[in-house]
Amino acid sequence: MAKLINTTGLIQDTELTQVTLSEWQENSASLKGQSLELVLTSDQTADLFGEDADNFARISIEFPKFTDGRGYSAARLLRERYGYKGELRAIGDVLIDQLFFMKRCGFDTYALREDQVLEDAIAAFSTFTAPYQNDANDQRPLFRRRLN
């Protein structure tokens, strides 16, 4: 079992009705209004359903291998392009050394792969204090944040 975490520690899961993208696309009329979790595979890009994102309480983006970086763009686009405010969860091959990137791209919960050490994972969320770029949490790059 994966360890479900946010940036501070283990969390309880909430039960939602899981749908895939094609299920949603075929049955959106009847699914609308339910508490839904959209489970996205890494080849499904945000533009395919971004306008509908508000219908989901949670969107879980799969990283089939940690080296498959498509989920970072999907997450940022959902947050920044489609204004998605619900829960964004990283699932699949979720490892300690990618958590900091995931957080910056707008994920807020993480299904950490079960062999990963919890304390190391929590520590990884504070790897860098002041990164250069803008990200999903702060639209200002460092050059708009720096004090001097």
Added chain:
Amino acid sequence: MYVYDQYDQQLLNERVAQFKGQMERYLDGKISEEEFLPLRLQNGIYVQRYAPMLRVAVPYGALNSAQVRKLAYVARTYDKGYAHFSTRQNVQFNWPELSQCPQILADLAEVEMHAVQTSGNCIRNTTTDEYAGVIAEEVVDPRPYCEIIRQWSTFHPEFAFLPRKFKIAVNSVPGEDRASIAMHDIGINIVKNDAGEVGYRVLVGGGLGRTPILGEEICAFLPEEDLLTYLDATIRVYNQFGRRDNKYKARIKILVKALGIDRMRELVEEEFNRIKEGEGKLTQAELERVKQYFTDPAYKALENEPAALVEARSDNKAFARWLERNVRAHKKSGYAVVTLTLKQIGTPPGDVTAEQLDAVADLADEYSFGELRSTHQQNLVLADVEQAELFALWQKLKALGMATPTLGLLTDMICCPGGDFCALANAKSIPVAEDIQARFEDLDYLWDLGDIDLNISGCMNACGHHHIGNIGVLGVDKKGEEFYQVSLGGNSGGNKADDASLGKILGPSFARDAMPDVIAKILDFYVTSRHEGETFLEAYRRIGHTPFKEAVYGKAD
């Protein structure tokens, strides 16, 4: 040169700590080999044939003397006493211990150096013209733009796991391509529009490797402040839609070919238009902040052609030769730009010893405001030398073996590490370079041949840029034996805009010991067929491929 402030230094220190932790977890067995691989790659550590290799970033080729001394220290302390300058202006160490790498990175961080993103499927070191800031021809100094790109690309949250590596190069000289931008994933040409505003002409989809392709124009004029948002948009498209099923088809060049440049442009512009007026947009204040690090040093008011120089030149033929070949005009009167050639016979192209590095650092302090540049032709540059000091400098460089007056000539080759070091090699490349250097040692002959790029790669990954050598040599494997395929007519861009070209294969490959003769036949044919003043490339383009082929293989019936 850019100087770190507290933000830059903090990020780098945090990076050193992060990698130290990762290495500890790896050595404790908490990270598997496969999962550690991209972590070490993004910290510059590549495992090659005999040992790991550490590739240290030299952002756009800029070095100061303290950094060069630190490289010497690393070479002496952790390696076999030498370092290697690569074709992307970086430095490689071929023999460090894996477990010592975190300590090396900590040592380097003391002088604002690192190995961040020098390998792996991420945005790599941005390269530019080694003469940036000191030649009159450029539109503006490209280095501030490179530094801005460096910061933007460093630990970019979204682009650490791209389909494949991603390389950006910047040129700022009109009518020339001084950074081979057409063979980069993104090539940026700094230009001015009719209104005199600075902006960029952007190329996308160039690259060598198995499928060499030249970049195509995606944007004719991008305003100055749109640089980072445009890069974000382009790479975001690539990250989502680039192929990930086959690593040989994963570079952005394949995506651009598959979509077509027009569709690619549409996708990029759609995303760009959304973000271009957002907070990610570069500001004039930031441009100014970074530019202030690249202002002119304290030049003296000096005359061109001082008497001491004129006299030494007429007294000493060897010095005159060196001046003509390895020294070029500076934008400031009384100064000159000097290239130190790392192409001595008997050492692999780009190799320097720790002693040479220390000596070069001293020379930089004494003659060039404490700064140096590395070049994509694997040489070094002292950019701000007083003309009156050239003779003294030349004597010292000669003693160091760095004054061979062969810049741009046949023996100023580009060569990858090849089978002597690299596990991917089909064939050795360094011995071929050495054989050719030994055969064509005669300076008068080399001078008579004039400008020729000869590039050698040990396999089709093309680290030695063989596709864009006027003469390209590629190591191939034929039933377990090392053979070499020759191509002609490649061009890296050089002194004409949009003039880059890929070489064409001459014919069946050759055994190693035949190579000097093959090169000799090609050169002899050029010498007897050229028109007055025609370079090798010009002659090849005029005469065509077949006559050269016949000169080597004989006429087909």
